[in-house]
Every structure is written in C-alpha cells, then in structure tokens.
Amino acid sequence: MKSLKVLIVDDAKFICELVTKIVSDAFPEATVKAAFNGEEAQVLLTSGAFDIILCDWEMPKMSGLEVLKWTRAQPRYKTVPFVMVTSRGEREYVLKAIHAGVNDYLGKPFSKEQLIQKINKVLHKQKAPDVIQQAKAAKMLAEEQQENVPPSRSVLKPKGMAYLRVGDQVYKCAIKDMSLKDVLVVVKNEGEFPQVLDQAVIDIEQLSGDSVARVNGFIQMVEAADVHINSAFINIRITLVDDDPDKMAHLSKYIASVR
Structure with a gap:
C-alpha cells in the first residue's frame, strides 16, 4: 500500500491527530491529509485523488452526510471507500448513510485495532455502493417516516x-x-x-x-x-x-x- 492516500475529515483536531498517527503507524508509506470541515474536504478532494475517506458526521458548514453525497456525485469518487467515523450510531443515521452510499461505519470511541481493521476491510472489498442495500435503506427510512417513528436513542430523563x-x-x-x-x-x-x-x-x-x-x-x-x-x-x-x-x-x- 505504498501509494495509499487517506483523507481524514473531522472538526475535532484531537481526533484528526489521533487518526493520522494510527494510519501513519499502520501504513508508513501512506500519505495522510486532514480537513477540519466539509468545505476543506471538498477542496482537497477536488485538487487531489484519495484512496479512502474517513469522515465524521457532525461538523460545521457541511455534515458528513453532505460530504458523502457530494463525494458520490463526483465521477472519480463513486467507488472510493468512504467510512463514516462518528458517535452517531442511531438507526436513522445508519440508514441515511447507507442510502447515500457509505461503505462502512465506525463508531466513536474506537480503538487503534478497530480503525486499522476497518480500513483493511473496505480497501480489500473496494467496490461501488450496493444499490440493493441503498434501496432497502431508502424503503426503511420512508416506512419510519410514515409511521412517525422517532430515531432510536438513549432516553436520559433524570436531571443532570x-x-x-x-x-x-x-x-x-x-x-x-x-x-x-x-x-x-x-x-x-x-x-x-x-x-x-x-x-x-x-x-x-x-x-x-x-x-x-x-x-x-x-x-x-x-x-x-x-x-x-x-x-x-x-x-x-x-x-x-x-x-x-x-x-x-x-x-x-x-x-x-x-x-
């Protein structure tokens, strides 16, 4: 993987630095670049070519979902592995990401081993988003909206x-x-x-x-x-x-x- 080019997109500098170190240690010859919001990611993706994108969901200016949709609309990135690295693990968010063409999902917080395993997995199975899975996700989202089912989440009632x-x-x-x-x-x-x-x-x-x-x-x-x-x-x-x-x-x- 000497030519591996990785883009990390996360508004938290701490996360970008951590992921950069993990990726650089695991793939010494890789080129790793970081963007702190979606607009910076667009600039880097337009000016260069990347082999894998690791992107947060919640960011200022553009969300990770918006970055994913924009990326899949670019001819050169239709099949490039896109991993959503985020604390957003609710059913609604996962379905939206699948529908938009995400390759995989990694929940925060994560370990070094989990991140490396996820990268190897998507690189070895590099392919276009599964249109059948995308269609299923779209159908499930539509059904939930019709039934007015709120996104699942932990209910924290007690004050504080x-x-x-x-x-x-x-x-x-x-x-x-x-x-x-x-x-x-x-x-x-x-x-x-x-x-x-x-x-x-x-x-x-x-x-x-x-x-x-x-x-x-x-x-x-x-x-x-x-x-x-x-x-x-x-x-x-x-x-x-x-x-x-x-x-x-x-x-x-x-x-x-x-x-």
Whole structure:
C-alpha cells in the first residue's frame, strides 16, 4: 500500500491527530491529509485523488452526510471507500448513510485495532455502493417516516444525567459540573472504569428532552469520590475537543438550564 492516500475529515483536531498517527503507524508509506470541515474536504478532494475517506458526521458548514453525497456525485469518487467515523450510531443515521452510499461505519470511541481493521476491510472489498442495500435503506427510512417513528436513542430523563462511552463500555453518570471546556461526572464504582487519556463520547439530553448534545473528548482525570480504597463512586473529568458551534450551543443551553 505504498501509494495509499487517506483523507481524514473531522472538526475535532484531537481526533484528526489521533487518526493520522494510527494510519501513519499502520501504513508508513501512506500519505495522510486532514480537513477540519466539509468545505476543506471538498477542496482537497477536488485538487487531489484519495484512496479512502474517513469522515465524521457532525461538523460545521457541511455534515458528513453532505460530504458523502457530494463525494458520490463526483465521477472519480463513486467507488472510493468512504467510512463514516462518528458517535452517531442511531438507526436513522445508519440508514441515511447507507442510502447515500457509505461503505462502512465506525463508531466513536474506537480503538487503534478497530480503525486499522476497518480500513483493511473496505480497501480489500473496494467496490461501488450496493444499490440493493441503498434501496432497502431508502424503503426503511420512508416506512419510519410514515409511521412517525422517532430515531432510536438513549432516553436520559433524570436531571443532570448522561451516558459516557469509552471503548466498548457505557457508563451511566451524574453530571457534577460542566463548562464548554470540560465535564465532571461521577459513576458508580463497579470495579471497571476508564483510564486517563482514553477517547470518550458523552451524551447529554437537554432538560426539555428535544435534543441530545453528543460531544467528543478524552479522559483527563479519574479519582475516588471518597478518600477510601473502597470508594463507592468515581469522579471522572472529560476534556472536550469539539469545535462545532451547534454542539457548543447545545452545551450552553444545558449549562444555563442547570445553574
């Protein structure tokens, strides 16, 4: 894979740097470029040729779905592997991505091994999007709209509650404090908890219940909530890395509602 050219599209610089390092270590001869929004991705895709595209969903200016649709409309990229790398794993989002011609899906947070495995998989099975699968996805979306079925998502009713996802683990947590830079949560000590510098995704539902603020970050601090070796709870501080204005607006609304 000496000529492998990879494009990473994500508005979080931290994610771009992480993915770049993983790809560069796994494919030393590869050329890796990053775009921090959809418009930058369009410029790079127009000015050069890439063998695989790894793209986030939620970004300012253009969403990952819009980038995918635009990419599939370009003759040179109709069959180029496109992997959606995102925390958006709800049924509706997956169906929309399949309908638009995505090759595969990788959920955040992910491990080094998962990313490399996904890249190898789509490169070895490089082909045009499956029109049958696209048609099935379109039919399922239409049926759900007719039945007025809302997208599936975690329902977070209690005030100040959230879900923290790290690797394959999901922790229900209470929010102790929050700013636009970081979140301090507490989880029940069940003998297994995140490690410092792990990638993390935290889902916070607005008190009105009308939307979910889903943000990316990394674990900055893990400590016992009580000064005791058998502390029943663990404090976890997550440093946020997203720069999306829409996400910041969601967080600002949430912060204002609990203070």
